[in-house]
Amino acid sequence: MRAVTFEERDQAEEYRHVNAEPADQLRLLDLQGLDSKLDQLAHRRRTLPQLAELQGLETKLGQLRDVHAVSAAADSDLAREQAKAEADVDQVRARAERDRKMLESGSGSAKDLENIQHELESLARRQADLEDVVLEVMEKVESSSARTAKLAADRAVVERDREQAAHALAQEQAGVDKDVEFSRSQRDIVVKQIPAPLLALYAKLREQYDGVAVAAIVRRRCQACQIELDIAEANAAKAAAPDTILRHDSCRRILVRTADSGL
Numbered sequence: 136m137r138a139v140t141f142e143e144r145d146q147a148e149e150y151r152h153v154n155a156e157p158a159d160q161l162r163l164l165d166l167q168g169l170d171s172k173l174d175q176l177a178h179r180r181r182t183l184p185q186l187a188e189l190q191g192l193e194t195k196l197g198q199l200r201d202v203h204a205v206s207a208a209a210d211s212d213l214a215r216e217q218a219k220a221e222a223d224v225d226q227v228r229a230r231a232e233r234d235r236k237m238l239e240s241g242s243g244s245a246k247d248l249e250n251i252q253h254e255l256e257s258l259a260r261r262q263a264d265l266e267d268v269v270l271e272v273m274e275k276v277e278s279s280s281a282r283t284a285k286l287a288a289d290r291a292v293v294e295r296d297r298e299q300a301a302h303a304l305a306q307e308q309a310g311v312d313k314d315v316e317f318s319r320s321q322r323d324i325v326v327k328q329i330p331a332p333l334l335a336l337y338a339k340l341r342e343q344y345d346g347v348a349v350a351a352i353v354r355r356r357c358q359a360c361q362i363e364l365d366i367a368e369a370n371a372a373k374a375a376a377p378d379t380i381l382r383h384d385s386c387r388r389i390l391v392r393t394a395d396s397g398l
């Protein structure tokens with residue numbers, strides 16, 4: 136025998152006066168069926184595989200966007216680097232050009248001309264080095280922009296996949312919503328036929344016992360907890376007035392007698 140908590144005792148007091156005609160008890164079973172169905176639909180809507188797929192694609196897309204942004208930023212950095220390297224070459228070239236003009240003009244002392252000659256040699260080496268730098272940067276620019284283009288293409292693919300997944304999800308959700316709407320409209324009809332005190336007890340038990348407040352007895356077995364009624368319980372159920380609300384000792388839910396109860 137399970138210990139009865141204060142709350143249950145309190146509740147038993149509160150609802151002791153509740154009786155219900157057998158027809159109302161059967162309607163309560165219908166209501167439970169609809170509420171359980173609605174609970175399942177709500178669970179299904181929360182756990183649709185399309186939802187997980189969409190979330191996965193959104194995560195992937197977020198990562199791709201980040202990587203793509205980093206790659207695009209690297210492109211800009213490299214473009215600046217290339218412009219600077221080219222400007223360096225231009226500068227050396229201009230200087231050499233000026234030097235050559237001075238040599239051609241033949242102005243200046245022999246010493247000056249010799250210095251200019253030396254400078255031109257050094258500028259030529261410098262220019263060759265800087266041109267190597269330009270080539271290196273250009274290679275980097277090329278591979279970086281190829282990478283950025285690849286990432287943009289990947290992003291476009293995932294964006295399209297996400298769009299499709301969102302569409303598939305919306306369709307699934309609409310299907311579930313339609314079922315929900317139908318069950319709700321049926322519930323609205325059933326609920327109006329059930330006396331208020333019985334409904335109040337039902338609501339309280341549903342909250343307390345994991346959404347299941349009432350179950351039929353089928354072949355002496357409670358359909359909520361699947362435990363068979365013992366002899367004493369079965370006899371008490373048989374002897375009880377038809378409008379008595381039975382409660383299962385094992386699970387505390389309301390038990391409803393039906394033609395299949397085997398009592």
Ligand SMILES: [Zn+2]
Binds near residue numbers: 358385386388
């Ligand atoms: Zn039970």
